[in-house]
Amino acid sequence: MTKERIKVVVCGDDVLGVGKTSLIACLVKDQYIPNLQDVLPPVTIPRDFSSSPYSPKNTVLVDTTNFDLSNLHGELKSADVIWLVYSDHESYDRIALYWMMMFRSLGVNLPVIVCKNKCDDYLTLKDSIDSSEAMMQNPFAEDTRIEDEEFIPILREFKEVETCIITSAKMKFNVNQAFYLCQRAITHPVAPLFDARVGELKPLTVLALKRIFLLSDIDQDGFLNDDEISNLQKRSFGKSIDKNELNSIKKALADLSAPSQEYGNFTLYVPGKGITKDGFLVLNKIYSEKGRHETTWGILRAFHYTDSLSINDKVLYPKIDIPDTASVELSPVGYRFLVELFITFDKDNDGGLNDQELNFLFKSTPGLPKLWLETNFPFSTVINSQAFVTLQGWLAQWTMTTFLDYKTTTEYLVYLGFEKDARLALQITKSRRQRRRNGKLYRAPVFDRKVFNCFVIGKAKGGKSSLLESFLGRSFSETYAPTIKPRIAVNSLELKGSKQYYLILQEFGEQEPAIIENSAKMKECDVLCLMYDSSDPESFSRLFSLINEHAHLQELPMIFVASKADLDKQQQRCYVQPDDFTDQLLIDHPLHVSSAWPSSLNELFIKIAEAALEPAKNTPGLSPDVRKEDVDYWQYALLATSAVGFVSLFTFMAVKLTKGMRNGS
Incomplete structure (x- = not known):
């Protein structure tokens, strides 16, 4: 998730004048500044400097010199990411021969962004656009970064190198983009997602994406249709996908699964039905291969995945203040979600969830809750003649779960795709009130x-x-x-x-x-x-x-x-x-x-x-007078509640009638 602070250490050869200090100054001042001092003091850049909504609250840029190795080594050991700058053939050779060897000898295992600076001539070839902004606004757009052939050997030899980019501080070319890539190496790390050595998504990524596919497949037909893809896009990036872009994605997947192509043995897209699970995985694999893994992270973050590809504990177990002797129950929102879940997975519409339907329902979770196994579900609640849990039993089981262990309920609501804050599915009762009469403590009537x-x-x-x-x-x-x-x-x-x-x-x-x-x-x-x-x-x-x-x-x-x-x-x-x-x-x-x-x-x-x-x-030991007093109070409170309800209903009907008469006139 979003980090509070990221430390970026900027390295490069001082003797060869690669321009690292100029890059920092250009980033901060938004202009090229000649004749700078040798080393700038650390610069803190607040979040609003970056257009990325995933950026940290503060990013600290630390300029360095290789004339002071002791200080350089200390800064590297406390860094989050390394911005390594070169500018010509000689400084390029020193990346492999000197800099990468230094990082490894220090035991520094950090993402490295390699930057070829002083590429002023590239502006005559192509107008620059801020790819970071383009990718965040349109995650399915093509990557517009310019790449250089000399990056390929670096990327192949050093797994620490996250990506490479061409910049020019003098022409303000790709400076913001290079800074964004440094942030992205931390906020959207590629290492947990993709194994570059074998060119495949990592197992935990595959499991997470399969779960997301399952939850996004609203009609549970095994395909993501246009509406389901649009819903996923809105949830992940806050906007609908353009129809032309969606069509290009579907066409690309269809081409990739042609018999003569790389995925000829897979069905990635079926016209009229949608993108398959394999197609969804291949799409995200392509994003990682192209350095577009922030798109995959956007999807994963929307489903509350952390950098370790586990669901955020703060989402699974939100902090809830429960007063002593109070209890936790499901709210109408929680019951509605559970009813819809039951109806969705009751494929044969027989009013019960059989073993196959139940297994499929819990496929996006770690399995049946531990509490359910301990209480011999489904025999702990209402079942039909075939021993399948009914809707009545399903709701009763979740009611019991919430009452006895509400954390299990919030955890599984998230696993099952509840998009809102899990706390909205719960309601907290008031603490039990105690009364005392003649030295005897007893519980007051209950209303909520x-x-x-x-x-x-x-x-x-x-x-x-x-x-x-x-x-x-x-x-x-x-x-x-x-x-x-x-x-x-x-x-x-x-x-x-x-x-x-x-x-x-x-x-x-x-x-x-x-x-x-x-x-x-x-x-x-x-x-x-x-x-x-x-x-x-x-x-x-x-x-x-x-x-x-x-x-x-x-x-x-x-x-x-x-x-x-x-x-x-x-x-x-x-x-x-x-x-x-x-x-x-x-x-x-x-x-x-x-x-x-x-x-x-x-x-x-x-x-x-x-x-x-x-x-x-x-309650033992209470006199008939005390009991009568409590019963009278209870009945009076119920009558008052009914009266309030009647007055509310009468007021509602009166307003409706008045509006009707006004409309009629």
Whole structure:
């Protein structure tokens, strides 16, 4: 990305008078200045001097003399790029025999821009134009730099030499361009992109360009049509591509893939369809071969690639200030993008993403998120009869991901082609508010959250796994499989008033004791679902012990659930029976549910969501008066919100009606 400061060290033979000091003076003063001092002091050139939008904030030009080798060596070791100047045959020979050998002996591995100065006669051959400006304004235009045959041996022998250029300080010929090339060697380095020894794009470049092709192929047909190329051009360079230039590119690719040509075995362009992936790679290879690699960098930068060909961490993981006890949810912008993504990759329009579609969707990413693999996706959410994730399950999975680890969401949004700032796909809820009554802390009602986290706790064989399966709409299985690793289930839930919420149910298997003891982890829980088997007399005592042993659990809203209610109810072998214990805690009696009674399960899920919205109703130790006060406040706030919405709607309709009457008159 853009560097704050670049140091350019200008070298050349003093005895032979190659004109390096004159080049610096001409660049700074925009005119030729004769009779200069031997060495100029360092000059700092601010960004607005250059027409390139990729230039650094400041570029420092350091003039040198080879009469003071100690100082010269010191400057070279702290340089970013070397501007090496020669002017005649003798100074040309010293490039290979003296200067390049010196750089290597110092262990300086920097890009070198070789400049043949005092080429005044070239102006009689051709008018000069500022190629840097032309290339930045029109990245697909032909390169207009004049080249010299004597550059070829230098370029072949020394890989450090980035490029060569002909200049004249006296005639102000290509001076700005030479300076731009020095900047470009740092801001758009060719080394990471292209291996000049074998004449091929480097593997990481190929991977990056393939990903960009995939993301730019909006209709996913394997070709970049005219509209898709235009969109890519706008994203990369801020302007549309000229139709004639596009046609010339397509013609050039078609000619290159003719049977007798270099790429005769490849299909680079198909008339009526567009440029292929191979064509896109060849096009960028040609740019590098011609020294036009800033065009490729313009494309790579638009997709947030750094000099190391990795995506910028600041884009993948933008800094987000999340207050303590607040949560992160998807915004409408985020949901819209994910819906469009699902529809685009559901090629057979069956409402589910099969394995092939899913693999293709994640082709531009490192693969399925680690969190998804850990939670056994797609079985952590809603799937169809063929075990393909549905749109409902897809959105639920991303909702869970954002809630539990929003950094994964921002990372993958970028990988998947979200063009805006990834933070726009998120929204931050307010911190949980706490209230205190009679020395008892409890959570205030919730108004701005749509996602709730429920921990399902209880003895083995208590029905926790069946509860998670039922929540995802799956039928009950008689086969018992103990839960070893944590399990998760996420789905949407509709409450009264057609309000949609998302519920995340988690059970922890063998990690349950450690989770319960971790008070910080338990604060992430919105509701505790304490489950026991009503047909097993030994089941409830586990919950009784947990509540008494861990005081921090009583700070959370909780719901007791008696599972397997279709079986014979057993007296629990415990100091106190479930109904009596919940009376002591001042919360509702256990809700009796069964996988054979779908309505009872639906009632439970609704109750969990309502407990998250109105924590006081289900927090142990609160008197009925406190609960009523909180419920009344919650209902009043909802009524006020509805009233505001009604007033807004009424105002909107009144304005529309007024405008209509005015237009009618």
